[in-house]
Each structure stands twice: as structure tokens, then as C-alpha cells.
Amino acid sequence: MRFLKPKISCVIIVLLLAFGTMSLVSQALATNTLAPAQAQPSPVQATKVVSATGNGWFMREGKKDEFNFYVNRGTLKANDWRYNPNGQASYTGRDFKTAPEVIQAWSTKVWRYKIEKIDDGYRVIIAGIATVKIGDTWRSNWWFRITAKDATAGKDAFMLQLWRPIGADKAGGWSPKDFDATKPGSIHLNNAPAYQSQATLGGGNVKITP
Numbered sequence: 001m002r003f004l005k006p007k008i009s010c011v012i013i014v015l016l017l018a019f020g021t022m023s024l025v026s027q028a029l030a031t032n033t034l035a036p037a038q039a040q041p042s043p044v045q046a047t048k049v050v051s052a053t054g055n056g057w058f059m060r061e062g063k064k065d066e067f068n069f070y071v072n073r074g075t076l077k078a079n080d081w082r083y084n085p086n087g088q089a090s091y092t093g094r095d096f097k098t099a100p101e102v103i104q105a106w107s108t109k110v111w112r113y114k115i116e117k118i119d120d121g122y123r124v125i126i127a128g129i130a131t132v133k134i135g136d137t138w139r140s141n142w143w144f145r146i147t148a149k150d151a152t153a154g155k156d157a158f159m160l161q162l163w164r165p166i167g168a169d170k171a172g173g174w175s176p177k178d179f180d181a182t183k184p185g186s187i188h189l190n191n192a193p194a195y196q197s198q199a200t201l202g203g204g205n206v207k208i209t210p
Contacts, residue, residue: 052124054148056204065093065197071113071126081112091160093197095134104133115210121152122208141165143174148206156206159198163189
């Protein structure tokens with residue numbers, strides 16, 4: 001009997017250890033079973049940026065006019081215009097009023113733009129101040145307006161209009177002294193621009209993302 005006591009004690013210890021291990025395993029299984037499933041993170045949605053871009057050329061009176069522009073973002077106002085956007089525009093064409101001189105225009109400030117749905121696609125109107133070079137003469141503070149069409153059927157189109165800083169009461173003029181960039185109603189343009197060039201594109205593309 002004296003030799004059996006140690007053996008019995010060992011058996012009891014082994015049984016206790018086994019029982020404890022089984023209890024811990026059971027608790028772990030219960031925890032895993034009852035724990036709620038971890039929610040999978042939702043995919044990140046890309047933010048759509050309202051924008052318009054254009055690059056191309058068209059023929060006018062046998063000469064090639066070229067343009068390039070982009071505009072995006074901006075603060076949307078109740079009048080559907082987006083103000084102070086990122087943007088830039090350039091144009092090279094011909095001034096046929098005096099002679100077929102080269103006329104170039106570069107935007108110095110894109111003030112606002114608006115995207116509109118039309119029957120056969122989208123149209124963007126961009127407005128601001130530009131520097132203009134006619135022949136060898138540089139001229140500043142001209143007003144520009146670009147109207148471009150992204151057609152779903154047929155060809156894209158582009159139009160550039162320019163006004164000289166001579167007062168809106170004169171043909172082809174606008175009134176820079178009246179203009180306040182914080183007040184849309186302060187822009188005064190003569191009904192007739194000093195320069196206008198437009199056509200459907202011979203090459204290139206206009207892309208509008210509303």
C-alpha cells in the first residue's frame with residue numbers, strides 16, 4: 001500500500017491537468033463560436049472630380065487654329081457656375097480683320113466655368129482674363145470666353161471669344177474697372193466680341209466630366 005500511494009497521487013495529478021486543459025479548450029471554442037464576425041471594411045469610393053479638358057485643332061478660312069484647355073474643381077454657386085477653379089487655356093489662330101496675322105491668347109486667370117447637358121452631349125463655358133498677342137504686339141487684360149462641346153454623336157466643337165478692355169459701351173469691349181471677382185453681376189461685356197473663332201474639330205478631343 002505504501003508503494004501505491006505515490007502512483008495514485010500521480011494519476012490524480014494527471015487527471016486534474018487533463019481536465020483543466022479540456023476546460024480551457026472548451027472555453028476557447030465557446031468564445032470563438034459566440035464572438036460576432038468581424039465586419040469587412042467597405043471599399044474606398046473614389047471622389048469624382050468635375051472637370052473639362054480639350055486639345056485639338058480646326059480649319060478656318062484655310063488656316064489651322066489650335067487650342068488647349070483644362071478646368072476642374074471650383075466652388076459651385078447657386079447660379080450653377082463654379083468659381084476659382086484650377087484651370088488654364090491657350091489658343092493660336094488667325095485674325096482676318098486686318099490681315100491673316102497670327103493671334104495668340106493665354107489665360108492669366110480662369111474666373112469661372114459651367115457644365116451644361118445638351119441634346120447631343122455636354123457643353124462647358126469657361127470665362128476669365130487673358131493676355132493676347134496679335135502679330136508682334138502684346139495686349140493684357142482681355143476678357144475671354146471658351147465654349148466647347150463634348151459630343152456623344154458627331155464631332156466635338158470649340159469656340160473662343162475675346163473682348164478688349166475698352167469699355168462695354170464700345171463694340172468688342174468689356175469694362176474691367178467695373179469688374180469685381182466676388183460679384184458675378186459686375187461683369188459687363190459688349191454684345192459683339194472683338195474676336196471670335198469657332199468650328200467642329202478637325203482633330204483632337206473635348207472631354208467633359210459633369
